[in-house]
Amino acid sequence: xxxxxxxxxxxxxxxxxxxxxxxxxxEENASLKMWVAPNAAQEVFWTSVINEWNAIPGNKPVEFTTxxxxxxxxxxxxxxxxxxxxxxxxxxxxxGFAAQLHGLNQIVDFSKLEGYSExxxxxxxxxxxxxxxxxxxxxxxxxxxNPVMYWWRTDILKENGFDKIPTSYDEIYALSEKFxxxxxQYAVQVAAGKNWWDRWxxxxxxxxxxxxxxxxxxxxxxxxxNEAGLEVxxxxxxxxxxxxxxxxxxxxxxxxxxxxxGAVRGPxxxxxxxxxxxxxxxxxxxxxxxxxDGVSDKKTATFADSKGLVLFKSSDMQDxxxxxxxxxxxxxxxxxxxxxxxxxxxxxxDLTSNPIxxxxxxxxxxxxxxxxxxxxxIPSASTSETVAVQRSMTQMLERIIFTDSEVKSSADKSxxxxxxxxxx
Amino acid sequence: MIKGLNIKESAQGGLIASTYMGYSLVFxxxxxxxxxxxxxxxxxxIGTPSFSGLDNFFNVIQDPLFWKSxxxxxxxxxxxxxxxIFASLFFALGLKKIKYGKSFIALSFLLANVSSGxxxxxxxxxxxxxxxxxxxxxxxxxxFTIPWFTNPDFAMFSIAIVITWKFVGYYGLIFYSGLVSIxxxxxxxxxxxxxxxxxxxxxITLPLMNAQIxxxxxxxxxxxxxxxxxxxxxxxxxxxxxxxxxxxxxxxxAFQRMEPSWAATMSIFVAIISFGLIWLLRKLFEKNIxxx
Numbered sequence: 085x086x087x088x089x090x091x092x093x094x095x096x097x098x099x100x101x102x103x104x105x106x107x108x109x110x111e112e113n114a115s116l117k118m119w120v121a122p123n124a125a126q127e128v129f130w131t132s133v134i135n136e137w138n139a140i141p142g143n144k145p146v147e148f149t150t151x152x153x154x155x156x157x158x159x160x161x162x163x164x165x166x167x168x169x170x171x172x173x174x175x176x177x178x179x180g181f182a183a184q185l186h187g188l189n190q191i192v193d194f195s196k197l198e199g200y201s202e203x204x205x206x207x208x209x210x211x212x213x214x215x216x217x218x219x220x221x222x223x224x225x226x227x228x229x230n231p232v233m234y235w236w237r238t239d240i241l242k243e244n245g246f247d248k249i250p251t252s253y254d255e256i257y258a259l260s261e262k263f264x265x266x267x268x269q270y271a272v273q274v275a276a277g278k279n280w281w282d283r284w285x286x287x288x289x290x291x292x293x294x295x296x297x298x299x300x301x302x303x304x305x306x307x308x309x310n311e312a313g314l315e316v317x318x319x320x321x322x323x324x325x326x327x328x329x330x331x332x333x334x335x336x337x338x339x340x341x342x343x344x345x346g347a348v349r350g351p352x353x354x355x356x357x358x359x360x361x362x363x364x365x366x367x368x369x370x371x372x373x374x375x376x377d378g379v380s381d382k383k384t385a386t387f388a389d390s391k392g393l394v395l396f397k398s399s400d401m402q403d404x405x406x407x408x409x410x411x412x413x414x415x416x417x418x419x420x421x422x423x424x425x426x427x428x429x430x431x432x433x434d435l436t437s438n439p440i441x442x443x444x445x446x447x448x449x450x451x452x453x454x455x456x457x458x459x460x461x462i463p464s465a466s467t468s469e470t471v472a473v474q475r476s477m478t479q480m481l482e483r484i485i486f487t488d489s490e491v492k493s494s495a496d497k498s499x500x501x502x503x504x505x506x507x508x
Numbered sequence: 509m510i511k512g513l514n515i516k517e518s519a520q521g522g523l524i525a526s527t528y529m530g531y532s533l534v535f536x537x538x539x540x541x542x543x544x545x546x547x548x549x550x551x552x553x554i555g556t557p558s559f560s561g562l563d564n565f566f567n568v569i570q571d572p573l574f575w576k577s578x579x580x581x582x583x584x585x586x587x588x589x590x591x592x593i594f595a596s597l598f599f600a601l602g603l604k605k606i607k608y609g610k611s612f613i614a615l616s617f618l619l620a621n622v623s624s625g626x627x628x629x630x631x632x633x634x635x636x637x638x639x640x641x642x643x644x645x646x647x648x649x650x651x652f653t654i655p656w657f658t659n660p661d662f663a664m665f666s667i668a669i670v671i672t673w674k675f676v677g678y679y680g681l682i683f684y685s686g687l688v689s690i691x692x693x694x695x696x697x698x699x700x701x702x703x704x705x706x707x708x709x710x711x712i713t714l715p716l717m718n719a720q721i722x723x724x725x726x727x728x729x730x731x732x733x734x735x736x737x738x739x740x741x742x743x744x745x746x747x748x749x750x751x752x753x754x755x756x757x758x759x760x761x762a763f764q765r766m767e768p769s770w771a772a773t774m775s776i777f778v779a780i781i782s783f784g785l786i787w788l789l790r791k792l793f794e795k796n797i798x799x800x
Binding site for chain 1: 552553554633634635636637638639640643647653655657658659660743744745746747748749759760763764765766
């Protein structure tokens with residue numbers, strides 16, 4: 085008797101839980117769900133923006149949470165799509181992942197929405213948007229464009245008799261010859277690390293600079309075995325062959341320990357250095373990415389760590405979501421708030437000419453240095469095979485660094501591998 | 509009356525067992541069935557998987573990176589097994605000799621086993637980097653450095669050192685339990701026969717610890733097929749893919765290349781090969797030891 089009461093109670097509880105769990109979330113007063121990058125500065129920004137939006141009568145309320153903790157944002161988004169728990173909007177999408185989502189027909193093409201062209205014009209984003217084109221579709225609104233630049237320790241440069249920042253390979257060779265003590269100190273970092281994503285900060289960056297912004301994968305074909313690619317590999321090869329470069333600096337930042345004079349860094353490093361190494365930051369000067377011939381009249385192209393925002397096709401509030409996105413990005417006031425909160429240049433082409441930003445950049449010369457390069461900063465290639473491409477690039481570099489492999493044969497091998505993958 | 513009691517008891521038993529059944533259903537049977545579905549289908553996280561026959565199996569068979577990663581597991585085992593067995597045995601023998609603070613020492617070694625893989629991977633990559641403190645010391649004392657993680661022939665050995673550090677306390681305690689269960693009388697008898705310490709170790713201690721040694725080797729093999737954090741964070745699978753493990757290949761296939769079906773099929777291969785290796789090992793070396 086008692087047992088059947090227990091059974092009934094458990095069954096009842098299960099039924100209640102099922103009823104509660106299966107209830108429709110799409111109620112009339114449902115709010116827009118948004119995921120933002122798990123980053124304190126960005127959370128501060130979105131809290132302020134969303135509070136302002138939600139306070140306007142008649143607006144569909146927006147609720148944001150950070151992207152759930154998993155190995156990566158991509159993993160979290162794909163898991164959510166698989167289980168049907170994705171939000172309406174998510175930020176923190178890089179170009180390669182956007183290509184995958186677009187290929188899977190999961191994200192809305194913004195260029196087909198009313199007001200898109202006006203928004204792009206207003207933000208002077210035409211140049212920026214060319215890197216975010218997916219077979220003519222524009223399914224991403226880039227939020228920020230972080231050009232990577234060379235940071236130089238001017239104090240150590242001066243100690244070694246260099247008053248001018250090196251910009252050509254020959255100048256770097258001369259500096260390396262003078263400064264290098266193997267396993268102790270090196271002039272520059274030419275290999276950023278061992279993981280596939282590190283290629284963004286070495287080969288891809290050097291390649292964009294040397295090729296004046298040519299894509300390394302275009303029309304589903306790898307192209308980095310061209311003259312520019314071979315120049316870059318030759319430079320890296322020369323540096324390692326002379327023991328002027330190191331592949332492993334551990335988890336330390338070698339620029340702060342004096343093990344390096346120059347290295348690739350991004351705008352996100354400004355606030356880190358402000359908090360942890362303010363004295364060293366005072367000695368830092370920005371320089372363009374080194375190329376074979378050094379500086380010219382034109383700005384040197386560079387890699388952009390750039391992330392954007394997408395709207396999922398599964399959203400049943402697409403109009404409201406677009407209204408919100410349009411509202412946020414039509415008002416430069418929010419871009420200024422963004423810069424102040426994150427130090428990262430927002431994706432717009434008038435950062436150095438729009439008076440609303442002038443005070444900020446006057447007081448933050450390093451940030452201004454980065455902002456000036458936004459228009460020549462190119463994101464990762466729009467391929468859904470980013471990992472495979474950059475894994476192959478890693479092998480290409482490691483063949484040059486650790487074996488007797490020739491630059492040309494190593495590049496050819498990598499391009500063949502990548503083309504085979506892209507052709508599948 | 510007795511019949512009624514039996515029914516009541518079996519219902520109660522069923523109710524209690526149902527929690528475990530439910531757990532197995534959700535966390536074991538469902539993923540397993542889903543894994544089987546994935547291996548015979550093409551799916552990219554979204555929509556319904558489409559049947560693809562044996563395509564995934566053929567693709568995995570022809571994937572050089574996967575087989576390289578499998579070869580890397582055997583390279584890892586070549587370094588790891590002797591290193592971890594020797595170190596753990598040494599730890600267990602030492603622990604047996606210690607009179608005071610036994611629990612404290614045992615717990616100290618076990619701490620490595622419960623430490624966060626991410627945290628100690630960062631610590632080890634700092635310690636062993638080309639410009640790190642260990643190489644600094646070696647350079648100043650011996651005049652040379654060791655490319656711990658940057659030499660393709662050396663990197664897997666260094667990963668094996670890190671994993672040995674992690675498991676030496678755990679395996680050491682397993683060996684210790686074997687050591688203390690050997691009756692003292694056997695050693696007394698050996699002493700009367702004037703058996704030397706080396707002979708005692710090889711003729712008494714190690715044979716009587718067969719069960720513990722096999723258990724440690726089985727655990728070490730499962731660890732070898734499951735390494736992920738250390739190569740992923742410390743070496744990125746390099747240099748020249750010398751530390752890429754099957755778990756790294758599967759993770760990248762599933763969550764970065766968006767090919768979960770491919771990754772699921774790889775996991776079937778990994779399961780079969782690791783199970784086969786364990787079966788072979790037990791068949792060849794496991795002995796039924798009874799101390800009477």
